[in-house]
Amino acid sequence: xxxxxxxxxxxxxxxxxxxxxxxxxxxxxxxxxxxxxxxxxxxxxxxxxxxxxxxxxxxxxxxx
Numbered sequence: 001x002x003x004x005x006x007x008x009x010x011x012x013x014x015x016x017x018x019x020x021x022x023x024x025x026x027x028x029x030x031x032x033x034x035x036x037x038x039x040x041x042x043x044x045x046x047x048x049x050x051x052x053x054x055x056x057x058x059x060x061x062x063x064x
Contacts, residue, residue, distance in 0.1 A: 011047030018043055
């Protein structure tokens, strides 16, 4: 159950981090929806990667 919490927290952190970047400058004019969808997809990808890193780090750092 803790894995789902880690993924949720990391996705929210990535959304917060990506909110400081204006992606509208990278897209054509009047393509605001595509920019928002890109940010959402990027936030999920970054959140998943960061969450997987944290989960793997915690599992490998256990002393056996």
